[in-house]
Amino acid sequence: MVIAMDNAEQAADTAAGNDQYLTFRVLGEQYAVNILDIKEIIEVTQMTRVPMALAAVRGVMNLRGNVAPVIDLAERFHATSTQVDRRTVILVVQLEVEGERQVMGMLAEEVNEIVEIEADHFQPAPEFGAGIRQSFIRSMAQVDGKFIVLLDLSQVLNIDELSTHHEDVESATVMEVSVD
Template identity: 45%
Template sequence: MIPATEPSASRALVAAAAAAALPSQFLTFMLGEEQFAVGILHIKEIIEYASLATVPMMPPCVRGVINLRGAVVPVLDLSARFGRASSPISKRSCIVIVELADSDGKQVLGMLVDAVNAVVDIGAADIEPPPAFGTRIRPDFIAGIGKAGGRFVSLLAIDRVLSGEEIVALARAAQH
């Protein structure tokens, strides 16, 4: 047990435990000039941006829905989810299809991103805890900061970013 007089050692242990819980392979992508990553175990597929069907009374972060092999999949604009302007659509825009576990089983969602980069390996030793302040997005959305290819990458806590309960609450707020 670490004595209470050593907060930096305690913080280091917590950071090491959190980094060990993260996957080692991540899909990196761009939102504006910033690079983000999601653990590949959540990634189902990556598709080219195609026209979306809009759904009335949805929060700004829900860009619309797509038909993915007969299933209706909501597509969230990550830039808007982070409180920024909506992502402009370009030739490199992609929809990253992710699968998350929820109380009803599995939930499939699409994330609109500006560009997909690559799958990278980031070892636990190259992952730092998320900063407590100074980020442009909610701190609880960041699982850690990884170092890949000489650049820092924000590793997203995708289950928090795409929380079904929170998206439903945003939709209800948009209706009132």
């Protein structure tokens, strides 16, 4: 049974965990994830594009002999590719998907810092105006007078959405248009 949490419960749940978060930039906006979710931070490496994959799947990389998909967060959030430069990094995370560990990379413009966020600085995500899909937001936090979006990695890196073939998305769009 899946129990859906409202935004206030998600914010409180986030606050109850570890209070250290890694902040990073995507298209100039600051985001954060719990430091415990990050396995490592690596330089951008050679990636192989996957035919017919969604644009957000930048490719796959060899991570110590294992194939790991790399998700371009800019593409996932705003349909704009990250411009790779010397500051661009891949944040390597490990998620549990259907009982198995899945290692994935997230392409970000740069890493900023590790911040500690007090429990009383967490706020629920707004219903609109956050700039990205609300389901991607676990909560918001105010740090040094600025808001940071804390990402819900289970939504941002949702395997079912990301494994949809490019053709499936195009045909679904065509079907939507023809229905109207």
